[in-house]
Amino acid sequence: MVTLGQRPATRARHTPRPSSVQLKIVMAVSGALALLYLVAHMIGNLKIFLGAEAINTYAAWLRTVGEPALPAETLLWLVRVVLTVAIVAHIVSAVILTRRAHRARPVKYAHRQPVQGSYAARTMRWGGVIILLFIIYHLLDLTTLTLNPNGVPGDVHANLVADFAPSRWYVTLFYALAVIAVGFHVRHGLWSGLQTLGHNSAAAQNTLKGVALVVAVLLTVGFLSVPFAVLTGLVR
Template sequence: MVTVGERPAVRVRHTPRPSSVQLKFVMAVSGALALLYLIAHMIGNLKIFLGAEAINTYAAWLRTVGEPALPMQTLLWIVRVVLVVAIVAHIVSATILARRARRARPIRYAHRQPVRGSYAARTMRWGGVIILLFIIYHLLDLTAGTLNPRFVEGDVHGNLVADFAPSHWYATVAYTVAVIAVGFHVRHGLWSGLQTLGRSSAAAQNTIKGVALVVAVLLTVGFLSVPFSILTGLVR
C-alpha cells in the first residue's frame, strides 16, 4: 500500500546486453563476409595481368550487373552496404569485448607473466586500426579519385599504373603495410572465427591453423603482386 506523499516505485527495464559468445559470433560472421569480399576483390585485381581491356571490362561489368531490370551499380551498392554493416559490427563487437576483458582484470600486475600467443594475436588491435585507415585512403584514392595522381573514371588499369608508379612509391609502401596487416588479421581472425563457429576440436587445430595461414599468404601475395608488378615495370 502506498501512503500519501510517497511515489510508487517505478521499475526500470534494462535492455539485455549481448553476451560475449554472441559478440564473438557477430565478429566471426562479419569477418567471414569481409574475407569473402577480399577474395573476390583480389581475383578482380589479378585481371590486370590479362591486360587493360580485361580489367576495365570487368570493372564496367560490375557496374551494369542486373541491367535493365535493376538500376546501374545496384550490385556494387548492395556489396558496399553489406560490407559497411559487417565492418561496423566487427569493430563494435571487438571494442565491447576488449572493454569487458579490461574490466574483468582491473588491477595491473607488477610483474606480468609472458602471455602465450602468436604475434598476429597480439597485434590484432593496431592491425585493425591500420586496415581501417587504409580503407579510407583506398576509397579516396581509387574510388573517389581525389588522392590518385591521374584518375580517369572507368580506366581502372590506368589509375592503378599511375598510383603504383615508381614516382608514387609512397602509395606502394602504404599499400604494402596495409596488406601485410590484413594478412596477419586474416590469419588470426580465420583461426579464431572457425573456433567460434564450432570447429575447435583438438584434432582439428593444426588443420585450422594451416588453412588460416595458407589463406592469409595467398591473399597477401595476390594483393601485393599488383603494385610490385607495376613498380618493377612488369605491368605498364
Template sequence: MAVTGILLVLFLVAHMLGNLKVFTGETSFDHYAHWLREIGSPLLPPAGYLWLQRTVLLVAVLAHIGAATALALRARAARPVRYAHRKAVKGSYAARTMRWGGVIILLFVIYHILDLTTGHLNPQGDAGNPYGNVVADFAPERWYVTLFYTLAIVALGFHLRHGAFSAFRSLGQQTPKGERRARAAALVLAVALSAGYLVVPFAVLTGLVA
C-alpha cells in the same frame, strides 16, 4: 565478430580475383570494372549493385569494430584491478597486434577508396580508365604508394591469420587435431590473400604491367 569477419574475407577473395584480371590486359580489366557497374541491370540503377555491396560492407565493418570494442571492454571489466605482476602471455605476433593491425587496415581502406574508387588521390583519376588508374597509382616514381600498400597488406595478412583461426574457434572448432588444421588453414588463407594483393602493385612497379 566471427560472422562479420567471414563476410569481409569473402569480399577480400572476390576483390583479389578481380584485381588479378589486370594481367589479362587493359581491355579485359576495364570491361570487368564496367561490368561491375551493370550487375542487376535493369532491375538496379547504374552502379546500384556496387552501392548495395558498399552498404553491406560498411555495416559489416562497423559491426566488426563494434564487436571488437565490446570484447575489449568485456575483457577489461572482467579484471578491473591490474595484476601486480603479470607473466608474459605466449602468443603469435599476429594475436598481439590485432588492434593496431585493425587500425592500420582501416586507415588504408579510407586511403584506398579515395585513391582507386573516387580518384581524388589518384594521379590520373579517370573513372573511365580503371586500368590506367592502377598503372598510374603504382608507377615507379610513386614507390612510396607501393610501400604503404605493402605495409597495409602485411598488416592485413597478420590480422587474417589470427582472425581466421579465432573464427574457427568461435564457430565450434575445439579439438587438438582441429586446432592444428585451423591454424594451417588460417596461415594458407593469409599468405594466399597477401600474395594475391601484392602481386599487382609490384607487377606495375617492375614494368610487368604497364
C-alpha cells in the same frame, strides 16, 4: 503494500546487453563477409595481368550487372552497404570485447609473463587500426579518385599503373604494409572465427591454423602482386 498518496515502486528497465559469446559470433560472421569480399576483390585485381581491356571491362561490368532489371550500380551499392555494416559491427564488437577484457583484469601485475593470446590481441588491434586507415585512403585513391594521380573514371588499368609508379614507391610501401596487416588479421581472425563457430576441438587446432595461414598467404601474395608488377615494369 502501498500507502495512500504513494506511487508504487517501478522496476528500472535495462536494455539487455549482448553477451561476449554473441559479440564473438557477430565478429565471426562480419569477418566472414569481409573475407569473402577480399577474395572477390583480389580475383578482380588479378585481371590486370590479362591486359587493360580485361580489367576495365570487368570494372564496367560491375557497374552494369543486373541491368535493365535493376538500376545501374545496384550490385556495387548492395556490396558497399553490406560491407560497411559488417565492418562497423566488427569494430564495435571488438571494442566492447576489449573493454570487457580490461575490466575483467583491473589489477596489473608487476611481473606478468607475456602470452601468445595477449600478443595476438595486440597485433589484431594495431593491425585493425592500420587497415581502417588504409580503407579510408584506398577509397579516396581508387574509388572516388580524389588522390589518384591519373583519376580517370573507368580507366582502372591506367589508374593502377599511375598509382604504383616507381616514383610513388611510398604508396606501394604503404599498400604493402596494409596488405601484410590484412594478412595477419585474416590469419588470426579466421582461426578465431572457426573456433567461435564451433570448430574448437583440440585435434582440429593444427588444421585450423594451417587453413588460416594458407588463406592469409594467398590473399597477401595476390594483393601484393599487382603493385609490385607495376613497380617492376611487368605491368605497364
